[in-house]
Amino acid sequence: MSKIKDKVALVTGGGSGIGRAISELFGAEGAHVHILDLNAEGAEATKAAIESKGGKCDIHIGNVSIQQEVIDIVAKIGRVDILVNNAGIAHVGDLEHCAEADFDRVYQVNVKGAYNALYAVIPAMKANGGGAILNLASIAAVVGISDRFAYSMSKGAIFAMNLSVARDYMAYNIRSNSISPARVHTPFVDGFIAKNYPGQEEEMFDKLSKSQPIGRMGQPAEIAKLALFLCSDDAAFITGNDYPIDGGFIKLNN
Template sequence: MKTAVITGAGSGIGQAVALRLAEEKHHIVILDFDTEAGGKTADTIKAAGGSAECLACDVSNTESVAKAFEQISEVHILVNNAGIAAIGNVETCSPEELDKIYGVNVKGIYHCLHYAIPKMLSTGEGAIVNLASIASKVGIQDRFAYSMSKGAALSMTLSVARDYVDKNIRCNCVCPARVHTPFVDGYLEKNYPEDELAEMFSKLSEYQPIGRMGKPEEIAELIAFLTSDKAGFITGSAYDIDGGVTLLR
């Protein structure tokens, strides 16, 4: 049984990834700041006959990540999913907001790579998937800090893939467009009156030329492939899963 470590799996894409990788009979280790949400995902996996646990972890904090990985004996798969969003351009982005985005979306990936890769070297194999974004590749209006962080996710993917290509450790990233998660619903409810929600949901959906947002399960299916032995010849790649957004750019 392989051990798959997934950050931020209490909801959305991370939760879908945890549930999907559990179907591959992996032991799932969820690292989540929200242990209640992460614990519910682990309980769902165990109720279905799988193996899972949730460890408290703030990916932006070095000591927190180090402590979490001290409790994990082996790591075969790592999915760096935890992330936060920010809206605004370089003028409206405050230094504090930039630091917060950097701490979670960039340093969080670094921390998990830093502590997981030695364990992968010990086990003799590793498959890593980082959650990047179409923002890694195209300019998106009013997403300065977020785009910065996702560009870094792509760059770190390439760097790790190159450094460990001869160590049986593969590293790839996925670049989704907008995915329908609880975050999207919360964003709409927070920023728009009830009578505008349906219209704004349609606008967010139509941004993707295919006419809808992605589903967390669709992202999870791609990640399941990239972390499997079937993808053994793939490393250093960034996979668009975007409903045609980059196709028409």
């Protein structure tokens, strides 16, 4: 019996990549999935995939960086049992190659977007008697990654916010955990390689894959399975933790 059956799950950025994999798995496990995404086409595709397998899904087109939009969407949903803070963007560049506009753009989506979702959902969870929150951090939160200044900043903030929320809301039966993936093969990765390494796509994909000691990138479905466990009743004794899912990147790259 699924441990999230009939629960209401809000997934930000659920229209693609890891967010889509999480949304589809949660739908297959009996949750009523709500996707908050700017990309209507991607969100509709995820919704169609969920419903084709008998699941329930609603989409909400909105910008996580605009607080009132997020508040209004959560109010429309009403009950929220699970929040997956997944929406995020990346930036390539060290400090000297991170313009103020680049820094602000990453902050607005990755940090403020996660804050806005937490700010909107926590009152609903308190009123409901509890809930489970999962925040998508990254290995970049705890390991120095070249040319990822703004991205690392944002994921470090996710790592810290997760701890704060877990500490402050335990008394309300609200759990908060984060997961830190290494490189995961998504359409974003393919686009990133094509944009930054034209003509060297195959070479760079192989290089990035082998930066994980296990020898490959992760798959979105693998991240989704860990998300499912941490958001389920099976993880009722787990809060305030971060779980690397990294093919050995953090501990075995020596």
